[in-house]
Amino acid sequence: MIKVGLLGCGTVGGGVVQLLRANAAYIEARVGAPIEIAKVLVRDPNKERVAELDRDRLTTDAKDVLEDASIDVIVEVMGGVNPARELLGTAIAAGKQIVTANKMLLARHGGDLLERARKRGVDLAFEGAVGGGIPVIRVVRDSLASDKIESIVGIINGTSNYVLTRMRQDGLSFQAAVKEAQDKGYAEADPTLDIGGGDAAHKLVVLAMLAFGARLDGATVPTEGIDSVEPVDHASAERFGFVVKQLAVAKLKGEGPSALLELRVHPALVAKDAPLANISGVLNAVAIEGRALGPCLLSGRGAGDMPTAVSVVADLVDVAIAKKSGVSGNMTRAIRLGERKLASMADVETRYYVRFSVYDRPGVLAKITGALGERGVSIEQLVQQGRGTADVPVDVVMLTHEAREAAMKAALAAIGASEYVAREPRMIRVF
Amino acid sequence: MIKVGLLGCGTVGGGVVQLLRANAAYIEARVGAPIEIAKVLVRDPNKERVAELDRDRLTTDAKDVLEDASIDVIVEVMGGVNPARELLGTAIAAGKQIVTANKMLLARHGGDLLERARKRGVDLAFEGAVGGGIPVIRVVRDSLASDKIESIVGIINGTSNYVLTRMRQDGLSFQAAVKEAQDKGYAEADPTLDIGGGDAAHKLVVLAMLAFGARLDGATVPTEGIDSVEPVDHASAERFGFVVKQLAVAKLKGEGPSALLELRVHPALVAKDAPLANISGVLNAVAIEGRALGPCLLSGRGAGDMPTAVSVVADLVDVAIAKKSGVSGNMTRAIRLGERKLASMADVETRYYVRFSVYDRPGVLAKITGALGERGVSIEQLVQQGRGTADVPVDVVMLTHEAREAAMKAALAAIGASEYVAREPRMIRVF
Numbered sequence: 112m113i114k115v116g117l118l119g120c121g122t123v124g125g126g127v128v129q130l131l132r133a134n135a136a137y138i139e140a141r142v143g144a145p146i147e148i149a150k151v152l153v154r155d156p157n158k159e160r161v162a163e164l165d166r167d168r169l170t171t172d173a174k175d176v177l178e179d180a181s182i183d184v185i186v187e188v189m190g191g192v193n194p195a196r197e198l199l200g201t202a203i204a205a206g207k208q209i210v211t212a213n214k215m216l217l218a219r220h221g222g223d224l225l226e227r228a229r230k231r232g233v234d235l236a237f238e239g240a241v242g243g244g245i246p247v248i249r250v251v252r253d254s255l256a257s258d259k260i261e262s263i264v265g266i267i268n269g270t271s272n273y274v275l276t277r278m279r280q281d282g283l284s285f286q287a288a289v290k291e292a293q294d295k296g297y298a299e300a301d302p303t304l305d306i307g308g309g310d311a312a313h314k315l316v317v318l319a320m321l322a323f324g325a326r327l328d329g330a331t332v333p334t335e336g337i338d339s340v341e342p343v344d345h346a347s348a349e350r351f352g353f354v355v356k357q358l359a360v361a362k363l364k365g366e367g368p369s370a371l372l373e374l375r376v377h378p379a380l381v382a383k384d385a386p387l388a389n390i391s392g393v394l395n396a397v398a399i400e401g402r403a404l405g406p407c408l409l410s411g412r413g414a415g416d417m418p419t420a421v422s423v424v425a426d427l428v429d430v431a432i433a434k435k436s437g438v439s440g441n442m443t444r445a446i447r448l449g450e451r452k453l454a455s456m457a458d459v460e461t462r463y464y465v466r467f468s469v470y471d472r473p474g475v476l477a478k479i480t481g482a483l484g485e486r487g488v489s490i491e492q493l494v495q496q497g498r499g500t501a502d503v504p505v506d507v508v509m510l511t512h513e514a515r516e517a518a519m520k521a522a523l524a525a526i527g528a529s530e531y532v533a534r535e536p537r538m539i540r541v542f
Numbered sequence: 543m544i545k546v547g548l549l550g551c552g553t554v555g556g557g558v559v560q561l562l563r564a565n566a567a568y569i570e571a572r573v574g575a576p577i578e579i580a581k582v583l584v585r586d587p588n589k590e591r592v593a594e595l596d597r598d599r600l601t602t603d604a605k606d607v608l609e610d611a612s613i614d615v616i617v618e619v620m621g622g623v624n625p626a627r628e629l630l631g632t633a634i635a636a637g638k639q640i641v642t643a644n645k646m647l648l649a650r651h652g653g654d655l656l657e658r659a660r661k662r663g664v665d666l667a668f669e670g671a672v673g674g675g676i677p678v679i680r681v682v683r684d685s686l687a688s689d690k691i692e693s694i695v696g697i698i699n700g701t702s703n704y705v706l707t708r709m710r711q712d713g714l715s716f717q718a719a720v721k722e723a724q725d726k727g728y729a730e731a732d733p734t735l736d737i738g739g740g741d742a743a744h745k746l747v748v749l750a751m752l753a754f755g756a757r758l759d760g761a762t763v764p765t766e767g768i769d770s771v772e773p774v775d776h777a778s779a780e781r782f783g784f785v786v787k788q789l790a791v792a793k794l795k796g797e798g799p800s801a802l803l804e805l806r807v808h809p810a811l812v813a814k815d816a817p818l819a820n821i822s823g824v825l826n827a828v829a830i831e832g833r834a835l836g837p838c839l840l841s842g843r844g845a846g847d848m849p850t851a852v853s854v855v856a857d858l859v860d861v862a863i864a865k866k867s868g869v870s871g872n873m874t875r876a877i878r879l880g881e882r883k884l885a886s887m888a889d890v891e892t893r894y895y896v897r898f899s900v901y902d903r904p905g906v907l908a909k910i911t912g913a914l915g916e917r918g919v920s921i922e923q924l925v926q927q928g929r930g931t932a933d934v935p936v937d938v939v940m941l942t943h944e945a946r947e948a949a950m951k952a953a954l955a956a957i958g959a960s961e962y963v964a965r966e967p968r969m970i971r972v973f
Contacts, residue, residue: 126834134688134689137686140876141687141872141875143872244832244834244835244836244838245838246677246680246684246838249677250677253680253856253860254852256569256855256859257561257565257851257859258561258852384822385820386817386821389815389816389819394837396839401675403557403848403851404843404848405675405842405849406842407675407676407677407840407842407843408827408842409840410817410838410839411835411837411839412835412836412838418834418835420834421685421689421832424687425685425687425688428684428687432869432872436867436868436869437867438867438869441572441574441867444571444574445568445572
């Protein structure tokens with residue numbers, strides 16, 4: 112019998128209880144013992160639960176769970192940094208195995224928790240933290256045994272992907288798409304963390320920590336949200352053969368220990384026939400590039416409680432097998448996180464999509480292209496959308512060749528400050 | 543120290559040796575012990591190897607490997623049914639752990655080998671058998687702990703996908719595309735097993751055995767190759783918003799133990815914006831639909847020696863961890879294969895694309911649609927490509943609504959036998 116203490120029993124926790132029950136026979140055969148939810152930490156034991164649990168297993172006191180010596184595994188699905196951080200620290204110190212789906216906690220303190228788990232010889236599994244039901248964490252962990260990961264590019268926020276998809280495919284405004292996502296339960300009442308890119312940045316830090324063995328606790332990821340993407344950008348992207356997606360990018364620049372780690376989250380133009388371009392709605396996807404493996408794409412439902420519960424249960428089974436066999440700690444033993452410097456956003460080199468709202472006066476295009484050219488940014492394609500006048504601005508959109516971000520930003524600042532543009536230029540990176 | 547006996551040392555085996563060497567430090571930390579290739583069974587010890595190996599570890603006598611009591615794990619990368627079957631049987635009986643990438647062997651005798659491994663308490667890992675470097679086997683195995691798999695649809699033959707991609711994107715003829723695939727090393731000198739669908743059928747059997755717990759040794763999978771797909775089919779599919787892909791399909795029809803297992807390999811029309819439609823060239827992809835997980839897509843390099851070697855090494859590390867900890871057999875313990883009846887192809891229900899080459903005589907379309915309608919096949923779209931005459935045939939292509947395969951076949955036979963069609967009607971299922 113493997114005894115589990117569950118911290119939190121909202122919708123993910125309820126899903127875990129349901130799945131454990133529905134697949135009990137297979138799980139028992141796989142683990143060699145049944146898995147039992149022995150104690151559950153809840154805020155209000157009178158609240159109705161997704162899955163029915165014996166009332167006497169519910170408690171509002173964390174000590175009842177953490178100090179119960181018979182409990183083997185702590186499954187944390189409460190979310191948030193506090194008190195989850197302290198509770199998991201206590202559980203690790205007590206030698207309990209850990210399964211968590213808490214991306215925010217891991218992004219801030221994952222390196223510290225992994226280090227503690229390694230030293231204490233316990234497992235710490237966190238598949239549920241990234242990509243819902245997509246088994247991306249285990250693919251990354253397993254890849255490391257036989258390969259070097261070179262880059263990870265993901266669509267890892269279902270809300271943002273849903274909003275962008277509805278804007279592009281059905282012409283909804285940003286506000287209308289967000290409202291719809293909220294009505295359907297895909298977005299929180301306060302969607303800032305999703306729309307602004309913060310949630311994707313948390314997941315990216317967790318992925319990068321594991322893939323590149325980097326201590327990244329609390330790392331600041333350059334992040335742009337999708338709120339600045341306008342319908343005209345979707346239309347212009349389409350015209351150039353792209354779609355706009357919110358991407359999270361992690362890659363190593365250079366070789367060896369001095370290689371810099373580039374982390375960024377922002378909207379990007381993705382070529383229409385690229386696999387990532389066709390990940391629509393609330394689906395998530397992660398593209399992993401391994402030196403030996405080549406490109407590998409994983410996609411599936413990233414949002415939602417049930418897919419996350421699937422990942423938590425898969426982790427729990429792994430951890431339980433090890434515990435049952437008396438060999439816990441394999442999962443953390445090989446993880447050694449080292450310092451890794453982050454690349455500066457100014458040094459990113461990529462192609463750009465830029466949109467200027469200009470007054471249609473003689474010589475304006477020459478001035479714009481000149482300002483770009485002076486800084487080494489050359490243009491691949493340029494389209495003026497209709498005709499403006501000397502007083503009514505018109506949109507000019509272009510795709511550039513590869514350029515350094517610093518040069519691009521300098522050119523845009525110069526152009527933006529000139530009298531022939533009606534508003535701040537808009538820039539979206541091309542993936 | 544985990545000692546490995548390698549059976550076969552062609553390009554995959556050489557890749558395994560290279561990867562073990564390149565990632566030795568991480569692997570040793572992960573396993574808790576180094577992994578050493580102790581003996582290698584080869585046909586000709588004088589032949590140059592991809593990876594240099596001490597000459598005294600090479601042998602041409604299988605007994606030197608299998609009867610060496612110090613060897614913990616047998617890695618079989620020789621391919622083919624014989625003598626691999628007998629060698630692995632002997633190795634299992636001797637209590638050695640097994641890693642194999644041999645899809646043909648597993649399709650014919652996988653159930654038997656798994657059963658033997660389970661009874662003997664040894665692990666039997668076979669990630670390398672399906673999908674090259676894509677970790678599809680472990681995703682399926684892990685999913686089973688927390689979910690029920692409902693269907694698997696894959697593009698699992700890189701050669702076929704390459705040929706279809708080149709025909710569609712660049713207008714190559716079938717023969718030219720196959721020739722090019724051979725020149726690039728993507729197709730064998732005799733490409734029958736790839737082009738004809740036999741290789742995909744082997745992999746499908748391996749996937750379905752695991753996903754549905756079904757004893758399928760030597761199962762006959764209804765299989766159609768891609769050799770009958772003509773350029774006009776690609777063009778017509780495009781017109782309807784589809785691309786032609788070679789798919790392998792496994793799904794349960796019905797519920798519980800009496801549910802039938804539908805297995806099939808054939809070309810299919812896939813909607814252009816579906817993720818599978820954008821898996822191009824030699825890439826492979828597997829779409830798994832789980833009851834709780836929802837849809838999950840994995841894609842990556844399916845063909846090629848290095849991706850397969852990545853999977854073999856990932857398996858080897860798993861098996862070595864268990865061996866080192868003295869807990870081998872977890873991988874096979876929960877697998878119980880039961881009998882599962884296969885669905886008949888006649889009962890498949892799907893939409894169809896059909897192409898008729900007809901003489902442009904009055905009333906011909908009425909006859910065709912009548913012959914379909916009589917058998918309950920209704921038409922969704924119909925296009926006559928240009929104009930023929932009473933003596934020069936013209937192509938008429940249509941998409942039907944969902945229909946039973948038996949009805950569709952009967953209608954096509956009746957139409958094909960009539961005097962107004964110039965040649966056998968062509969049918970491709972729509973996915």
